[in-house]
Amino acid sequence: MREKLNPRNLPRHVAVIMDGNGRWAKKKGAQRIFGHQSAIKSVKDITEGCADLGIEYLTLYAFSTENWNRPKLEVDGLMRLLVSSLRKEVKTLKENNVYLTAIGDLENLPRVCQRELQEAMESTKQNSKMRLTLALSYSGRWELLNAFRKLALDVKNGTLEVADIDEAMVSSNLETKDIPDPELLIRTSGEMRISNFLLWQIAYTELFITDVLWPDFRKEHLYQALLAYQSRERRFGKISEQVNS
Numbered sequence: 001m002r003e004k005l006n007p008r009n010l011p012r013h014v015a016v017i018m019d020g021n022g023r024w025a026k027k028k029g030a031q032r033i034f035g036h037q038s039a040i041k042s043v044k045d046i047t048e049g050c051a052d053l054g055i056e057y058l059t060l061y062a063f064s065t066e067n068w069n070r071p072k073l074e075v076d077g078l079m080r081l082l083v084s085s086l087r088k089e090v091k092t093l094k095e096n097n098v099y100l101t102a103i104g105d106l107e108n109l110p111r112v113c114q115r116e117l118q119e120a121m122e123s124t125k126q127n128s129k130m131r132l133t134l135a136l137s138y139s140g141r142w143e144l145l146n147a148f149r150k151l152a153l154d155v156k157n158g159t160l161e162v163a164d165i166d167e168a169m170v171s172s173n174l175e176t177k178d179i180p181d182p183e184l185l186i187r188t189s190g191e192m193r194i195s196n197f198l199l200w201q202i203a204y205t206e207l208f209i210t211d212v213l214w215p216d217f218r219k220e221h222l223y224q225a226l227l228a229y230q231s232r233e234r235r236f237g238k239i240s241e242q243v244n245s
Helices: 021-027 032-053 065-069 072-095 111-124 140-157 167-171 219-230 240-244
Strands: 013-017 057-064 098-103 130-138 184-187 206-209
Touching: 021 032, 032 057, 032 072, 032 130, 032 219, 057 065, 057 072, 065 072, 065 130, 072 098, 072 111, 098 111, 130 140, 140 167, 184 219, 206 219
Parallel strands: 013 057, 013 184, 057 130, 098 130, 184 206
Antiparallel strands: none
């Protein structure tokens, strides 16, 4: 399927809502954490697949602000899995020339997670082929509230006029201020929701929803999503004649 892709029409930035780990584990009669553990293979496969294709940015929705409300046993298991995964996969990231970053309310993460994440980001910051961003303790509404509060404070301090606030200024105060908006958003498990992810950034993002559960998602599914993306006409409010001209 990869040979069908047009290398001149690939998105610069792909974002993924990795959904279905718990259901995948349930189908196999296992605990939910088993699904999260198995999902690491998918993360590795898709990261390598995107890097190999020359996609510059990959953002993965790994843990939302709302996920803190899950049972403590599952949350603790996810945090331990995050630590162990970071330790194991840094070598792979270096081999693939991938730079790791993170967005979200990272101070809410356990200290050991913060430390491992910081070390992984520091050790890969010289890599330049692709930027892999993990959204951890993240929500789009939280991100927007923070941006609006920063702008409001500037107005209050007299360093910013209300009339000068535009879309570019809002974008520059988001967690993703140095990352282009995603052209393609993939959601696994068939759910038809955005789930509070990159609410500002996906205004004109192409959506691809698949019934495949995340632990089963592999490169061929990524290629399928990219082929669907390449089959669409991105008009941004214009008509076809304007785009084609």
